[in-house]
Amino acid sequence: YPDNSSKSLLWSHSLLLFSLCSGEERPRENVVGSTADGQAANGGAPGAEPATGRWRLRCCIKVTAVQVRKALWGIAMVMCVCSSWAGSTQLAKLTFKQFDAPFTLTWFATTWNCLFFPLYYIGHLCKSPERQTPRQRFRECCRFFGDDGLTAKVFFTKVAPFGLLWILTNYLYLQALRKINTTDVSALFCCNKAFVFLLSWIVLRDRFMGVRIVAAIFAIAGIVMMTYADGFHSHSVMGITFVVASASMSALYKVLFKMVLGSAKFGEAALFLTIVGGANFVFISFVPVILYFTHVEYFGSLEDIPWLYLCGVAGLLFAFNILVNFGIAITYPTLISLGIVLSVPVNAMVDLYTCEIHFNAVRLIAVLIICLGFLMLLLPEDWDQCFIQLHAKLQSKREEPAEEEAGPGSSLNWSRRARPSMSTFTH
Template identity: 85%
Template structure:
């Protein structure tokens, strides 16, 4: 927490203004004039300087907190949007299967919408960037993400195609699970992907070991077992849970391999990568829905009976969700975006409770709680323990002057100034 301290000397008064991102703290104190000027000498020129200095100091005090408040407000908006898009796509996909039972066709259709990522990013580039490039120039610059040679056939089949398959598998297994079990169980079990990401990163990428995240992973695994037990190990329930856990595993594998093979991507590079995945899905995978249609695996009597509104709704909500997750960090904190995913669980639970598609027994409630708790524990930063220690130390130091306030009237001016400087140093980090 950064604190800015501004000191104004006006006549015989010294005003200290302190501001932090959590609000404002203004302390006033008096001291003798070190120059030795009298009140009559200083009163004449102090009035004009006071108003201008106060305005300047107030602007300095407000600037930093305003940025933080703005980011927090954007974060609240992002949480609501991420939660709404993810829960809406899940619920709408469940409704779609009642009219058109074709999970792979829906996966293919929704993935094709990824082609819109790079055009959408380029529009933002034209609006924001002072140096406007042509689409070809921007494309070539973003292609450097794949190496010095750009996007060659070898790079495509070794670095892009595998991630495209993992993307399709993640979404297909998730939609297949929706056909077997309710949306609440699917959404809460998919939250386990955060624990799988940590375990894979710890094993493959040699990330830092954290005891709290190991506990979170254990809670996630315990939640999976309890969720399976909640319905009595029925075949449809076990199959559905297996499918959604496999989907979460594919999602975790996608994220870890992406970091290991390609590293971190900028906004333009990520948009180009997702557009290439969507284009490759349309070019190379389009034959699969056709085969499934003619083999009556995913069949519908007439093309007019296809619920296009539902299909486009699911695809649009999934596209919006991916836009928010990939580009939302530009305007708010990544933790708030992840928080929107876990908040979709109670939203889906309320919908399922209203439609009478779920039985909230004690075992299921405990399973949902510990999985969500594990997800939230995984959002803690790596130095969370040090942050808590520093925060408690600062709060303890801040309370020390308040404990000695009873002696303030009996102390001399020198002692009073000493305590003020101690308090000021607490906020000046």
């Protein structure tokens, strides 16, 4: 007969066998404990930790796929923004050889803004699960202007000034194209990013950043050097003045929009631009008529107007505004801004091929300085902290092999030697 210890052992084994045969699950704590013990005994058997590792790997792969998709969309967006902006600039330059009417072209291109909200509503019908009628969607987007919606007072105080700034920006830009080449115009217009920072710092009390002040100085220096490159002739000075004024109007538009209206969603932005285009057609249509009869912007009959060029300029500007305002839905805003600055070398290649520009050293340095300042303005606000963290990670990776080779006795001395360089870099 077995003794008491043998009986207890046999009883426990019987209970274990019964539980296994009946399909009962063991407590979670025991499972984890047995898994850990099994891994320690068997040299790492599969358990909870490998499952967690596989879950993390799947998440990392999913996040990486999303980022890669967004980056690919960003590359396509950069090419589209660059092509539309450079194409509209070059085509406008060609249009003025047959149709010298910059304000009429501005009015015609701004009228195309009426298509923004209809196109947005078509996208809303195709994508949104809750389909609204055009009237319902219009009323919902009108809440952007306040609780009362779009009233006459709101229109004349919050919409009409931005419409005037929009027209002035495009009109001055086209006037500059009549005076100087497209490379200088596109490069100087990149200064609007610096003007936006200066106005935001002064008006909106945004955070002061030394690197952006340097970028603004680069922009101003590039403007002066660009003027010097042409020898301060009246024709070139007027063209540079027009494009700098256009960049200033663009910066004022962006800063005032943020201060008065704040940030807008896609539907609200589409409605706002549609109202600007409709107001341009209703209230500004008399100006091209007056300019025509006063022979300021005179053209022959309607048959003499190069409609293909006009529609091409208006269509490319419309596509550019769509990409700039709604491209952030599929890619990063920085990549969209890169498309604008990349239009400068594209315009330079076209001007060089058509022999409309002479690249001397001063002009080349001015263009590079302006583009460098534009790129510096694309840095995020916490770029210095990111750089410090990246430097710390790289330094820690360099220190790990050295600590392993030096042994435990010299690790303290090695860490002490690394501290002064980090503190000096931080300060």
